[in-house]
Amino acid sequence: MRVDVAIVGGGIAGVALAARLTPHLKVALVEREPALGSMTTARSAAMFLPSYGGPDVGPLTRASRAFLTAALDPIGVIFQPRQALHVGRLPHLAPFGLTQAADVPLEALSPRQAVNLFPILREDVIDGAWLEAEAGDIDVAALLDLFRRMALEAGAHLMVDTGEPGIERRGDGWRLAGAHGTLEARILVNAAGPWADALAEAAGVAALGLTPLRRTVVLAPPVAREGFSAWPIVKDVRERFYFRPYHGALLITPADAQPSRPCDAAPEKVDIARAILRFETMCDHRVARVERSWAGLRTFARDRAPVIGWAPDAPSFFWLAGLGGFGVQTSPAVSQLAASLILGEETPAELTAHGVDPRRYAPARLAS
Ligand SMILES: Cc1cc2nc3c(=O)[nH]c(=O)nc-3n(C[C@H](O)[C@H](O)[C@H](O)COP(=O)(O)OP(=O)(O)OC[C@H]3O[C@@H](n4cnc5c(N)ncnc54)[C@H](O)[C@@H]3O)c2cc1C
Known part of the structure; x- marks a missing residue:
């Protein structure tokens, strides 16, 4: 041909x-x-996060929004709005707001306000949060x-x-x-x-010296609280973890970034354990069991x-x-x-x- x-x-x-x-x-x-x-x-x-990736990625994300929100599929919509809470401790919290705010609207929240949005989050482990209202889920x-x-x-x-x-x-x-x-x-x-x-x-x-970095995802049973499926994404300002409701489950990642050769990546036990530990440090909630886990390779230029x-x-x-x-x-x-x-x-x-x-x-x- x-x-x-x-x-x-x-x-x-x-x-x-x-x-x-x-x-x-x-x-x-x-x-x-x-x-x-x-x-x-x-x-x-499956996240749409305009603040992610810095000044080279932001324009491409913003320019994609209209297509994603308009695109209709016979089985439903492709984009669903979901807020993102960027949480952290000082001094890391402040520069996050400064570096992202130019392109992405972010609202500074107190620890209490953050907990109001994600009720199992522990108020004592954060100094505050940034709320990103224009994030979402992609099917x-x-x-x-x-x-x-x-x-x-x-x-x-x-x-x-x-x-x-x-x-x-x-x-x-x-x-x-x-x-x-x-x-x-x-x-x-x-x-x-x-x-x-x-x-x-x-x-x-x-x-060109591209590097695949392995990242692990753990799915746990959902949190049995009213409204859980609409809770925001919670992401560490230093990208050491994030967790979120995901198709009726709780998705957690330790945001690992282990260099790998190109392959069909699989999760390692230590990263699954780290995901659970980081989540349980941040939240008043025990992960009863791991329903599923997977890993994939995010590939970056230098x-x-x-x-x-x-x-x-x-x-x-x-x-x-x-x-x-x-x-x-x-x-x-x-x-x-x-x-x-x-x-x-x-x-x-x-x-x-x-x-x-x-x-x-x-x-x-x-x-x-
Ligand atoms: C844990 C994790 C979470 C992520 N979360 C998000 C997120 O929330 N939002 C977001 O936007 N992105 C996210 N990403 C990143 C996103 O998944 C990737 O950027 C995207 O899927 C890359 O797509 P791709 O087509 O470049 O690569 P791939 O999907 O890997 O496709 C490359 C294809 O090329 C094929 N191939 C390779 N070599 C050959 C060959 N010689 N001949 C024929 N076929 C070949 C492979 O089989 C493969 O199917 C995440 C990634 C991971 C791992």
Whole structure:
């Protein structure tokens, strides 16, 4: 098969890009696993947190809000508002407010006010909190499915269970050979998540030093109190933990960030224990049992900004990687930006209106 663009990686990044590009170009997407979105995308905590990720991520998150809140799926809405409480001790509390406040409205709360919102939180373990009112929950499966259907309806070829294709540079383009057969493409997009550096190397393109960091999530029974499912996300200002109601359960993470090789990550007992300990230190509530746990790899560039753009050493190789802990909440804007760069168009006005500047994400900044 001959296409304009071959996207390698069927997580949220690759599938969203296929949805955006297929109306304009002939697109094929290649996913090694039997299902789309089964690696990092399936492991997320499903939050929309405008304060997360700092000044390079904020514009992409803000520019994604309109798509997420408007997008309707046959099975329901994709975005549900939920407040976030950023809790901590002095002196860490004050700089959090200062650094986030410019872009994100935050309200300073006393410990008592914070406890009124999350009634099992211990008042004596915090000096205060910042309330972020514009956070929310994302239905990740519904969002992925929406992008998948957009891509299919526009005529994309979405191939799963392909194994790892052999990649060869052919003249100005690329040849991918694997279980799916042979694919020839003018442009190769690297949307391989934790495997992005490995994929680049397999294609003869310089790796950019992306690091996968493992993060663990524990699901415990819900807190048997009225209104629990509407309680806010509680997140440490220094990102040493967060916990939240999640699909009828209590989700806790110790916010671990252990460097890992790219793999299908699994939780370690010590991180599960740490999650419970941190939660029980913060709350008057015992975790009766662990219902489920999982881990995933958040992949970061060394400056923690996403990597979106052409490879400096291979003009038809496009990077769509380094989406850290924000790849779901930014997927509408990230895919729109990537599509505009591939199509050689100006950055869309919906993105520039929120301060999105493609130069911040150019892979060339990481080449050495
Ligand atoms: C615990 C945890 C909590 C998180 N919470 C949030 C959150 O609340 N909000 C948020 O926005 N983000 C969150 N994230 C981050 C988010 O999940 C990621 O940023 C996002 O899923 C990255 O998507 P991706 O498509 O780049 O990667 P992936 O989903 O990993 O997709 C990459 C795909 O490429 C495939 N692949 C790799 N190599 C090849 C190859 N050679 N051939 C074919 N296929 C290949 C893989 O099989 C994989 O399916 C969280 C992540 C974790 C781990």
